[in-house]
Amino acid sequence: MNLQIVMLLGQDGITNGAIYALLALSILLVFTVTRILLIPQGEFVAFAALTMAAMQGGTPVRLGWLLLALAAAALVMDSHAAWRRDGRIAVRRGPALGVAYAAGLTALTTLVPLAEAGVALQALVTMALIVPLGLALYRVFYQPIAAAHPLVLLIVSIAVHVVLVGVGLLMFGPEGARTEPFSDGGLRLGMVMLNSQTIWVVAVSLALILGLYLFFERSLYGKALRAAAVNRLGAELVGISPELAGKASFALAALIGSLSGILIAPITTIYYDSGFIISLKGFVGAIIGGLASYPVAALGALLIGQAESFSTFWASSYKEVIVFTLILPVLVWRSLSHHGAEDEE
C-alpha cells in the first residue's frame, strides 16, 4: 500500500462517511423527536437514486403512484377519524391537498419526459416526490400509534421497511442503476486528484449540516422540534403538536435521505434493496453517538466510512463483517459506563 492508494481509499471513505453521517444525523433527529428508530431511512436513499436513474434512463417513474396511494390512505384515515369523532364524514383541506399534489406530481413524472431536464431539475423533482413521502409514511403508519411502547414503534418500523423494499422491487425492478455524475473532471490538490463527485458530496453534506444547525438554533420550528425531543409532554403543553413534530422530523429525514441518494447514485450502483445496508451504517454511527449525541454520531459515521473503505482494500469480501462487528467494542464501552435498570415508558 503506497501513499496514493491511502489517499484514494481515504477519499472513498470520506465520500461514503459523509453520506453515513447525514443518515446518522437524520436517524438521531427522528429518534429523539418521536422515539422511532427509522429503519426505512435507507429506502429514501434507494428510491431517490433509482428515481433519478429512471428519469435519466427514460424508463417510467413510478414513485408518484406510491405517494398517491399513501396520500389517499391518509385522506381515508383522516375522514374515518372525523367520522368516528363527529359522526359525519368530513374532508379536511390538508389531506385533500396532499392527494391533489400527489396526483399532479404523478401526472408530471409519468407524462413529461425528464431525461433531458438536467440533473438539477431531476434532483428537484425527486425531492419533491420523496419529502412528502416521508410525511405520508408518518401519517399512515406511525401517527395512530405515536404513543405506543418503543418496542411497538420499532416493530412497525421494521414492517414498513419490509413493505417498502417489496414495493421498491415492484416499482424499480431487480436491476441496479447508476446515474451520471453531476460534473466531469476533478480537482488536483498537490499530488492528489480529487474526484468531482467527492467534492459534491462533501460540499452538499457540509451545507446541509450547516442548514440543519441554523434551522435548529435560529428558527422557531427548529426550536419547537428540539423542545419536543427534550420533553414531549412539556412541548405539547406549550402548544407544540406532537403530530407536527413527528411529521416535520419525517419530512426532514426524507429530505436528507433523498439528497443522500441523489449524491451517492453516481458513485455506487444502487438496487431496490441497497438502502438498508447504507442506512444501517448510519445506525452504527448513531449507536456510536449513544443515540443521543449529534457530533459523536457524525464522527462515528465518518469512521465507519474509513473502516469500510480500508477493509475493501484488505479483505474485500469481509467488508460488511468488519463494519458491523465494529459496533461490538462500542457497545462494550457503553455497557461498562452504564449502570442501573430503568423502565421504558
Place this chain on the structure above:
Amino acid sequence: MKPGVLSKTPTVKPAVPMPKLSPSAWILLALLPVLAVAPLVLPTYQVTLANNIGIFALATLGLVLLTGVAGMTSFGQAAFIGVSAYATAYLATVSAADLPGPLAWMAGSPLAGLAVGLVLTFAVATVLGAVTLRLSGHYLPLGTIAWGLSLFYLFGNLEFLGGHTGLSGIPALSLFGIAFDRAEALFYLIWAILLLAVVATLNLLDSRVGRAIRALRGGQRMSESMGVDSFRAKMTAFLVAALYAGLAGWLYAYTQRFVSPAPFSLQAGIDFLFMALIGGVGQVWGAVIGAAGVTFAKQWLQDLLPHLLGRTGNFEAIVFGLLIVLLMQRLPGGVAGWIAKVFERRRHRPTGAVDDVDLPAAEPLPRREMPAKGEVVLEAKGVTRRFGGLVANRDISFTVRAGEILAVIGPNGAGKSTLFNQLSCVDHPTSGEILFRGERIDGRTARAMAGAGLSRSFQHVKLLPTMSVLENVAIGAHLRGSKGVAAAALRLDRAEEARLLDEARRQLIRVGLGQYLHVEAGSLALGQQRILEIARALCADPCLLLLDEPAAGLRFLEKQALAELLVKLRSEGMAILLVEHDMDFVMGLVDRVYVMEFGERIAEGPPETIQTNPAVLEAYLGGVE
C-alpha cells in the same frame, strides 16, 4: 387486620391464567392424538411442511418468551439457527481426518453436532447479551440486526463452510439406532421436541425465575428493589430463546440435509418476529399458531401474487408487512391473544372468603434474625444531597429503632422524596452517611439492600397489572428462594415454589387481601394496590420497612386497618419509616415525627409536641400571629 375491611371493589377481572397449566394441558391433550395420526394420513409433502412449521415454531417460541413476556426483541433468531445448523452440517459431513486428533470422534456424530451447535449459540448469545442488555431496549434489536448481517456475509465467505453454495450431503439423522431418514420419522422427533419446549417454557414462566422475567416488562425498578437482578433475568430470557433457535438449527440441518447462507439471512430473522407477532407474543401457543399461519399464508401468496402482479419476487413481504402494521395498530395481542380473550372465563370471582383452595400449606420459609427491640436499625448522619446548585437535603440526621415508627413529614418540595430515594439506595447522598444495622449503605444498590432486610413501597404504585395478586406479592420473596431456570423448566422447584407462594398467601391474608389471591393485580382499587405493596414488602422478611405515602388514596376504614397492621408489625419489632401527608393518620400512629422544610430539619419529636411546635405550624399554616 379484619378480613373484609378492604373488600369493596366494583370490578374485579380474573388474572390472565398465564402460569395456569390447565388450558395448556387441554390444548396438549387435544393436540397429541392429532399429531400421532397426522404423519400416517397426510401425504409426504404435507408432512414435510409440518416439519418446517415445527422447526419455525421452536425458534418463534424463543421470540414469544423474549418479546411477549420479557418485552425485548431480537432479529437474531435466524442467525442462531444458522450457527447451529452450520455446526451440525459441518460435523456431519467432515471427514475425521480433517479434524484435529482429539476431536476426530466428533466427525459424523449427530449428538456432537447438537452439542457444538448449542455451545456455539450459547457463546455468541452470551457475548451479544452481555454488550446490549444493560443498555436501553433499542440496542438489542440493532445489535442483532448488525450481527445477523455479519454472520450472513461470514457464512457466504468461509471456504470450509462451502461459501455461498453451502454444505450438502448431510447424511440422514440416526440416533441410538433409530433412523430418521423419512419425513414421517422426523415429524415425531421435531414435534416431540417442540412440545417439550412448550411445556418447559410454561413451567419456566410459572416459577420464581419466570416471575423475574415477566417483571422485566414495566416492572424493572420495582423488581430490582425486591432483589431481582434484571440483567440476569434478561440474559436468561435471551439465552433460552437462543438455545431454542440452536435446537431448531440442529433439526433444520437434518431435515433439509443441506445448508446455505440464504435461510439464515436477516430477512429470515424478521420473518420469525412476524410469526411471533401474528401468532400472538403474549401466549406460548402463539408461536405454533404464528409459524403455521405464516407458512401456509406464504405458500398461498407465493402462488397468488405472481399472477396478480405479473412477475415474481418477494412480494408476500408487502402483505406480511402491512398485516403487521395493522396488527400493531388494532390487535397487538395477535391471534392467540384474541382467542384467549374470547375464551377468557371468570373463574376467579372473589367471594369474600379467603381464596386459597388450590394452595396447599407448605413449610414456612426460614426467617432472618430480627434486631432486638430498641436497637438502631437505620441511621442518617449529616445526609446532604445537591442537584447542581439546589440543595434538596441539607444535613439530615435521625435514627429509626426496631419496634418504632418514625414519620417524615413536610410540605411539598421539602425534600422528602429525595430523602426516601437515598434511604432506599435508589439515589445516593452528596455527603454524609446512611447506616443500616451499623453498616454504611450509601453507594450500595437497591437490589443489595433488599437482601439485607430493607424493604419498601412506592409512592406511585408499581405492580404488574396482568399478573395475579399472589404472584405480584411472591416477587417480594424472590431472594428467599434459589431455584434456577433448569429446575423450573423440569419442575424440580415445586417444593420451594410452594413455600414461596405460601409465604405470599400468608402475607396477603395478613394484610386483608386474602380473597383476591388469584385476581389480576391491575383490577384492584388503588388503596388495595397500596396494601398489596406492603404485603410484597413483608414477603421479603424485612427488619426495616420504608413506606412512601402508604395512606394516600385509602378510605377511612382502609386507613384504620392499615394503622392496625403497622401497630402489629411494630409490636413484633419491625422498624418502620413512613413519608406521609395525612396528619390524622400520622399523629395517631407514630412514635416520633421528623419535620422537614426546604430540605432541612425544622423539628423532631413525639407527635404531641410536634403538633404545637411553632416552626411546624408556620410551615404548614403560614405562620401564627
